[in-house]
Amino acid sequence: xxxxxxxxxxxxxxxxxxxxxxxxxxWMIWPERTDGWVNGAKPAQRAYTRxxxxxxxxxxxxxxxxxxxxxxxxxxxxxxxxxxxMSTDDAWMRDCGPNFVVNDSTSEVxxxxxxxxxxxxxxxxxxxxxxxxxxxxxxxxxxxxxxxYRAPIVAEGGALQCDGEGTLITTRQCxxxxxxxxxxxxxxxxxxxxxxxxxxxxxxxPRGCPFDTTDGHVDDLAVxxxxxxxxxxxxxxxxDPQYEVSQEALEILSTVTDARGxxxxxxxxxxxxxxxxxxxxxxxxxxxEGYTPRTPGERIAATYINYYIGNMSVFVPTYEDPNDTAGxxxxxxxxxxxxxxxxxxxxxxxxxxxxxxxxxxxxxxxxRRADARS
Amino acid sequence: xxxxxxxxxxxxxxxxxxxxxxxxxxWMIWPERTDGWVNGAKPAQRAYTRxxxxxxxxxxxxxxxxxxxxxxxxxxxxxxxxxxxMSTDDAWMRDCGPNFVVNDSTSEVxxxxxxxxxxxxxxxxxxxxxxxxxxxxxxxxxxxxxxxYRAPIVAEGGALQCDGEGTLITTRQCxxxxxxxxxxxxxxxxxxxxxxxxxxxxxxxPRGCPFDTTDGHVDDLAVxxxxxxxxxxxxxxxxDPQYEVSQEALEILSTVTDARGxxxxxxxxxxxxxxxxxxxxxxxxxxxEGYTPRTPGERIAATYINYYIGNMSVFVPTYEDPNDTAGxxxxxxxxxxxxxxxxxxxxxxxxxxxxxxxxxxxxxxxxRRADARS
Numbered sequence: 001x002x003x004x005x006x007x008x009x010x011x012x013x014x015x016x017x018x019x020x021x022x023x024x025x026x027w028m029i030w031p032e033r034t035d036g037w038v039n040g041a042k043p044a045q046r047a048y049t050r051x052x053x054x055x056x057x058x059x060x061x062x063x064x065x066x067x068x069x070x071x072x073x074x075x076x077x078x079x080x081x082x083x084x085x086m087s088t089d090d091a092w093m094r095d096c097g098p099n100f101v102v103n104d105s106t107s108e109v110x111x112x113x114x115x116x117x118x119x120x121x122x123x124x125x126x127x128x129x130x131x132x133x134x135x136x137x138x139x140x141x142x143x144x145x146x147x148x149y150r151a152p153i154v155a156e157g158g159a160l161q162c163d164g165e166g167t168l169i170t171t172r173q174c175x176x177x178x179x180x181x182x183x184x185x186x187x188x189x190x191x192x193x194x195x196x197x198x199x200x201x202x203x204x205x206p207r208g209c210p211f212d213t214t215d216g217h218v219d220d221l222a223v224x225x226x227x228x229x230x231x232x233x234x235x236x237x238x239x240d241p242q243y244e245v246s247q248e249a250l251e252i253l254s255t256v257t258d259a260r261g262x263x264x265x266x267x268x269x270x271x272x273x274x275x276x277x278x279x280x281x282x283x284x285x286x287x288x289e290g291y292t293p294r295t296p297g298e299r300i301a302a303t304y305i306n307y308y309i310g311n312m313s314v315f316v317p318t319y320e321d322p323n324d325t326a327g328x329x330x331x332x333x334x335x336x337x338x339x340x341x342x343x344x345x346x347x348x349x350x351x352x353x354x355x356x357x358x359x360x361x362x363x364x365x366x367x368r369r370a371d372a373r374s
Numbered sequence: 375x376x377x378x379x380x381x382x383x384x385x386x387x388x389x390x391x392x393x394x395x396x397x398x399x400x401w402m403i404w405p406e407r408t409d410g411w412v413n414g415a416k417p418a419q420r421a422y423t424r425x426x427x428x429x430x431x432x433x434x435x436x437x438x439x440x441x442x443x444x445x446x447x448x449x450x451x452x453x454x455x456x457x458x459x460m461s462t463d464d465a466w467m468r469d470c471g472p473n474f475v476v477n478d479s480t481s482e483v484x485x486x487x488x489x490x491x492x493x494x495x496x497x498x499x500x501x502x503x504x505x506x507x508x509x510x511x512x513x514x515x516x517x518x519x520x521x522x523y524r525a526p527i528v529a530e531g532g533a534l535q536c537d538g539e540g541t542l543i544t545t546r547q548c549x550x551x552x553x554x555x556x557x558x559x560x561x562x563x564x565x566x567x568x569x570x571x572x573x574x575x576x577x578x579x580p581r582g583c584p585f586d587t588t589d590g591h592v593d594d595l596a597v598x599x600x601x602x603x604x605x606x607x608x609x610x611x612x613x614d615p616q617y618e619v620s621q622e623a624l625e626i627l628s629t630v631t632d633a634r635g636x637x638x639x640x641x642x643x644x645x646x647x648x649x650x651x652x653x654x655x656x657x658x659x660x661x662x663e664g665y666t667p668r669t670p671g672e673r674i675a676a677t678y679i680n681y682y683i684g685n686m687s688v689f690v691p692t693y694e695d696p697n698d699t700a701g702x703x704x705x706x707x708x709x710x711x712x713x714x715x716x717x718x719x720x721x722x723x724x725x726x727x728x729x730x731x732x733x734x735x736x737x738x739x740x741x742r743r744a745d746a747r748s
Contacts, residue, residue, distance in 0.1 A: 003453055004453060071509070143517060
């Protein structure tokens with residue numbers, strides 16, 4: 001049974017874990033909408049299958065699929081991947097799924113269900129309506145019979161980087177955007193983040209990566225590898241709009257301390273070369289009202305740090321790009337206990353606005369406070 | 375993970391439990407189709423809510439609801455009932471859901487997934503299409519991460535009464551009907567029943583109750599209370615077509631022995647007075663092709679033994695009928711360890727062709743071979 005709780009994770013002794021902590025499973029949503037994904041979502045479905053199959057070597061995977069796509073998803077995915085029926089508006093489990101929080105004393109796991117408005121609602125959101133996506137968290141928690149906190153603010157998992165020890169990194173561009181605040185003031189937002197993630201220190205970066213369609217999610221700019229250690233998307237090309245953003249984030253992250261008073265160790269991770277929509281690809285997307293249209297040559301935020309950290313391995317998107325090896329190497333350096341695995345062909349996911357991190361939601365195992373592989 | 379197995383329960387040491395054995399939970403499906411249920415299914419939804427709420431006092435309940443009805447089902451049902459999204463063609467979990475089988479040595483539970491064709495397919499089935507209902511068993515088993523046997527014959531849970539000790543009671547009218555056999559001969563059917571339920575003795579009754587739209591499901595004519603003890607729907611009214619059927623079943627059941635060589639102890643349970651569709655009710659059902667039409671005055675098979683046996687209580691349908699008390703009393707006599715609970719207003723379920731037994735599917739707990747309440 002999944003109760004809707006009127007308290008907060010902080011009040012009940014629950015905290016958002018760091019991404020390296022032990023998972024019970026990984027949740028994903030099968031892509032299908034033909035006004036967002038190229039070629040009837042068929043290339044994306046193959047890419048999601050590659051990602052799910054890879055992750056399943058490390059963590060159990062549950063894929064949510066609509067009635068229409070249930071049989072196809074079941075047929076394409078290996079039988080050891082669980083498929084459950086769920087209606088959604090799109091396929092970004094990191095953002096519409098629950099954030100699982102854990103209680104170190106009781107080993108209990110619960111879920112935080114943020115208000116979801118498709119990254120901006122009627123003020124620049126990616127699609128309309130988004131009501132099914134906003135129900136995903138509660139549906140997942142009901143399947144798992146885990147209790148639920150409905151948070152009073154708009155937020156997405158991709159906007160939140162927690163170290164599991166009281167620190168959150170996020171961006172003002174996203175969470176303090178007028179299209180997320182909807183009636184709250186900055187202080188309300190801060191208070192809700194502290195209460196629902198159980199963090200003491202919020203490190204605010206002014207903005208996320210350019211070309212990011214989420215209003216600057218932190219999870220392709222700066223992410224925790226473990227407490228005290230941050231990976232930062234990087235470029236040495238001063239003409240690239242990413243340059244200024246990475247510099248700015250570096251300056252802030254190298255001067256702040258985290259909730260435990262530590263300075264952060266920062267590792268730069270080169271970005272892939274620019275990835276852009278082609279006219280041919282845009283022709284292969286349904287033209288309907290509701291989904292943000294693309295223009296030929298439009299660039300898409302692309303990074304290697306938008307990965308999924310499993311119990312055994314870290315699954316990193318690759319793009320058949322000359323920088324792939326450097327990206328994988330930089331990440332492997334920060335995960336001495338994990339195998340870093342590149343998943344090929346992630347351009348087919350990226351085109352719609354995200355990568356491996358955006359399409360996966362880790363369900364933490366709770367129990368003793370143990371890192372994966374430790 | 376839920377594997378599709380190519381062996382059989384019998385080969386793997388699994389057996390269909392008796393209905394009195396311990397359950398983990400009860401599965402149901404939320405009714406909604408407006409061409410089968412009266413008044414937009416609203417009275418039925420209230421009746422299902424009463425049934426689910428009653429059962430939840432004894433066993434955990436999971437309700438499957440479509441995307442369209444998810445929010446309404448979630449709002450109408452108490453929060454301790456789990457709601458999971460599932461598309462179906464109608465709301466008869468006993469017949470389209472999996473039959474859970476157990477292994478007494480390993481405590482493992484698996485599912486049998488019979489071919490479902492809406493009680494007769496194109497040859498008198500209740501509706502077309504039925505593809506979503508045929509996927510219900512696999513979806514339930516994938517949610518529960520239980521392995522699955524896909525049986526090679528058409529069957530429904532309501533057609534199968536097992537005692538958990540090697541005996542099956544069923545009817546020729548249903549399982550040997552040409553609209554169920556689809557290419558199999560009688561011997562294939564018998565073999566499949568033996569293999570997939572792990573029974574040695576099949577007691578064939580020629581037919582089920584008149585007015586039953588399932589082609590004579592046994593579960594409103596004769597059901598096991600426990601091994602060796604059978605409840606039989608009864609009437610003393612010789613002008614009622616039920617009279618002859620009950621007499622015929624009594625004759626057979628009082629002469630056979632079960633798989634263990636025991637004679638059966640038979641308890642008669644009076645039926646309610648005839649329940650029929652009114653012209654007014656028929657007007658409140660959508661007129662569409664695909665769902666079998668009703669005629670005013672059409673009688674519906676109605677019994678008290680189409681119940682759900684929970685771990686603590688037996689939930690018996692009542693119909694605001696003068697015979698309700700006698701029915702409840704007769705059933706209570708056969709369940710000395712259970713509280714027999716009447717659920718009122720079950721006419722709203724019955725109109726569409728079934729009662730509490732038809733809309734519930736027990737998921738057995740496995741483990742030590744223990745009866746509920748023992």
